Amino acid sequence: MSEFRTITEAGAQLRARKISAVELAQESLRSIHAEQPRLNAFMTITEELALAQAKQADEELASGVDRGPLHGIPYGLKDVFSTKGIRTTCGSKIFADHVPDHDSAVYEKLRAAGAVLMGKTGLQEFAYGITCNNPHYGAIRNPRNTDCIPGGSSGGSGAAVAAGSVFFGMGSDTGGSIRIPAAYCGCVGLKPTSGRVSRYGVLPLDFSLDHMGPLTRTAHDAALVLHAIAGADERDDTSSAQPVGTYSRAGSLQGLRVGIPRNFYGERVSVEVADAFAAAVKYAESQGAKLVSLTVPSPSEINIVSRVILLSEAAALLEPHLHRRDDFGADVIALLDQGRFIAATDYVNAQRLRRLYQKEWAKVWSDVDCIFTPTAPIVAPRIGEAEVMIDGVAEDVRLATTRFVRAVNVIGMPAVSIPLPVKGLPVGLQIIGPPFAEAEILSVGTEMERQQVG
Numbered sequence: 001m002s003e004f005r006t007i008t009e010a011g012a013q014l015r016a017r018k019i020s021a022v023e024l025a026q027e028s029l030r031s032i033h034a035e036q037p038r039l040n041a042f043m044t045i046t047e048e049l050a051l052a053q054a055k056q057a058d059e060e061l062a063s064g065v066d067r068g069p070l071h072g073i074p075y076g077l078k079d080v081f082s083t084k085g086i087r088t089t090c091g092s093k094i095f096a097d098h099v100p101d102h103d104s105a106v107y108e109k110l111r112a113a114g115a116v117l118m119g120k121t122g123l124q125e126f127a128y129g130i131t132c133n134n135p136h137y138g139a140i141r142n143p144r145n146t147d148c149i150p151g152g153s154s155g156g157s158g159a160a161v162a163a164g165s166v167f168f169g170m171g172s173d174t175g176g177s178i179r180i181p182a183a184y185c186g187c188v189g190l191k192p193t194s195g196r197v198s199r200y201g202v203l204p205l206d207f208s209l210d211h212m213g214p215l216t217r218t219a220h221d222a223a224l225v226l227h228a229i230a231g232a233d234e235r236d237d238t239s240s241a242q243p244v245g246t247y248s249r250a251g252s253l254q255g256l257r258v259g260i261p262r263n264f265y266g267e268r269v270s271v272e273v274a275d276a277f278a279a280a281v282k283y284a285e286s287q288g289a290k291l292v293s294l295t296v297p298s299p300s301e302i303n304i305v306s307r308v309i310l311l312s313e314a315a316a317l318l319e320p321h322l323h324r325r326d327d328f329g330a331d332v333i334a335l336l337d338q339g340r341f342i343a344a345t346d347y348v349n350a351q352r353l354r355r356l357y358q359k360e361w362a363k364v365w366s367d368v369d370c371i372f373t374p375t376a377p378i379v380a381p382r383i384g385e386a387e388v389m390i391d392g393v394a395e396d397v398r399l400a401t402t403r404f405v406r407a408v409n410v411i412g413m414p415a416v417s418i419p420l421p422v423k424g425l426p427v428g429l430q431i432i433g434p435p436f437a438e439a440e441i442l443s444v445g446t447e448m449e450r451q452q453v454g
Helices: 007-015 019-041 048-062 105-112 153-162 179-185 217-229 272-286 299-327 328-339 346-364 396-402 406-409 438-448
Strands: 040-046 074-078 115-121 167-173 188-192 210-216 257-261 290-294 370-374 387-390 394-395 417-420 428-432
Touching: 007 019, 007 048, 007 217, 007 406, 019 040, 019 048, 019 074, 019 115, 019 153, 040 167, 048 188, 074 105, 074 153, 074 217, 105 115, 105 167, 105 217, 105 299, 115 153, 153 210, 179 188, 179 417, 179 428, 188 438, 210 217, 210 290, 210 428, 217 290, 272 328, 272 428, 272 438, 290 370, 299 346, 299 406, 328 428, 346 394, 346 406, 370 438, 387 396, 387 406, 417 438, 428 438
Parallel strands: 074 115, 074 167, 257 290, 257 370
Antiparallel strands: 040 115, 167 210, 188 210, 188 417, 370 428, 387 394, 417 428
16 A cells, blocks of 8 residues: 555654545555455445545644544454444345444444544454355455465454555454454454453354454554553443553563463464464563463363353354354354254353353463463465364364464453564464553564564
């Protein structure tokens, strides 16, 4: 798109009158239209609205009204966020013609911040999966290699950001759906603490695992977007009253206690990912971080809890539409059928175990400030691949992809994926922190972005 890589760079040029918001929006639209046949990243392109919002941003900035760092900045909104008068499909055939009569809280806040909506980005059907090979609207493709998946379910936002078409894209994350596209496409993806961002007006997949967050080009940009969208919302009874802080802050790795799990997160990892992760850990240590080897509580068991909760709650949410079985894709209807056969006792016990594991994880933070893991154990698989080989063993693509990210949703901790400096397909570093430590993990992410390819 433009030579400006970050929100801060573009914002400085806007305020210096070296470029207008309309010109920035026009550049974004040219890129979106050029990339759409190749990537299929957008469900709906809101060209007329984008230019109107950009014109308003120019007029406001010229008159001295400055809404903050997102003022005049182009972005994409995953097509689960309700937008009044604009089609919101959730990537499904069932909601193909759904036009909401209200806005989601996130869209309200981004409008108030002066950001410019370029369109609604594509996703896995009902945000239920990680390939973004949508049976109704076509496969979304990875801009780093269009034979590969972008990751999901927020693949359209990840692809649009990585392709340079928008400065940021909004996603939702139930079991890794922000961090996986970030890792596979080579951008930043932030899953905030549970309750940090309102879920009001979002077409849900899961009652208790859904989180809303941004995909961006840098960790600093993610901090700017989070500041705009965070905060309590009385319309969402899961939202937290924890005060909104300044998420963009200077930091250093000197003296930082970085937890490196000795269990689970090093198992069944591809060579590319293992090498990139080892180099990242070595870099952190070279910058003064203190590496702390630790055993983290029960990630494998937590993944089972995650699957029981997700299968049950997704089936309950979508049950009103199950009479239209033929309008679901085969992969989604299979998951919904599985969910309907989970016993109530299994679901209740999963929620009880979830509270137990949350207490166990709370103890971890007395020993470390953050934890490093790979975001995914593999690089982006090819479109249509059902299995991948890891250490000579075939593994289901969906289960492999989500193995390192699911537990974070169950516990409710914040986590960010940042791209590591590799020469092949992108690899993500996941930085996990204690609840409401978004500023801290984003600061660490910014410092880790300084690592260069050796």
